Amino acid sequence: MPITNYSVLAGKPTAGKVVTGSSTHYQITMQAPGGPFTVAVNIQSVDGSEVLYDIVEDFTPPDLAALTALPMGMTALKSEPGGLALDFVRSTVNGAPMITKEQMTLLPQATTKSKGSAEEQMVQRARTKALENAVVTLLNMTVADKDGVIYAFGSSYADSGKVDGIHDIHMNQGNPVGGQGGGFSGDNGVWQDGALFINLPSKGTWTAVFIAFQTESWSTDSSGNPV
Numbered sequence: 256m257p258i259t260n261y262s263v264l265a266g267k268p269t270a271g272k273v274v275t276g277s278s279t280h281y282q283i284t285m286q287a288p289g290g291p292f293t294v295a296v297n298i299q300s301v302d303g304s305e306v307l308y309d310i311v312e313d314f315t316p317p318d319l320a321a322l323t324a325l326p327m328g329m330t331a332l333k334s335e336p337g338g339l340a341l342d343f344v345r346s347t348v349n350g351a352p353m354i355t356k357e358q359m360t361l362l363p364q365a366t367t368k369s370k371g372s373a374e375e376q377m378v379q380r381a382r383t384k385a386l387e388n389a390v391v392t393l394l395n396m397t398v399a400d401k402d403g404v405i406y407a408f409g410s411s412y413a414d415s416g417k418v419d420g421i422h423d424i425h426m427n428q429g430n431p432v433g434g435q436g437g438g439f440s441g442d443n444g445v446w447q448d449g450a451l452f453i454n455l456p457s458k459g460t461w462t463a464v465f466i467a468f469q470t471e472s473w474s475t476d477s478s479g480n481p482v
Contacts, residue, residue, distance in 0.1 A: 257444025293420030409449035428479035
């Protein structure tokens with residue numbers, strides 16, 4: 256079944272930090288009605304598949320008017336075309352694909368055998384630094400802009416009512432059914448992909464952060480499964 260609670264969170268970022276573990280991610284704290292919220296941005300995969308990412312400057316969201324009309328806070332989205340839902344394979348901007356696999360940069364994972372050791376963690380940190388630095392730079396710019404807003408698309412969650420946030424901020428389709436990466440095939444679906452859109456009104460700019468995994472296919476059927 257697809258990811259749960261597909262949503263977009265709009266808010267003002269106030270802080271960020273790296274959280275390590277089975278899947279290293281960058282954790283952003285955002286302020287908005289109903290918050291504070293936690294935004295978890297993957298900078299390393301759980302299953303060891305290689306991360307693909309792209310940061311698009313001078314970006315135009317697919318439906319800019321509807322996006323900026325959203326209230327601050329968490330908004331549930333319908334996973335269907337014609338709304339604010341995102342789909343890496345199907346979304347377009349002015350007739351062109353919103354994002355393509357060819358645009359993305361490969362972020363290799365560590366390959367040492369001592370997985371989980373201090374050595375392994377150092378290698379992984381070095382390999383994820385480029386993406387982490389880019390996210391940190393964007394975060395700092397948004398914090399500095401008094402009207403800066405981050406729109407985080409993904410799966411909303413609540414941790415016993417204590418921590419509300421959003422994760423799965425990456426491509427959520429094309430996972431292999433069985434075999435390598437097959438453990439995530441249950442997340443497959445269309446019009447439910449995650450991303451970050453950053454608006455800096457003082458500069459008049461939009462920037463998008465797109466993340467996917469190399470094991471995910473960009474040719475999918477109506478259920479988001481690889482063709």
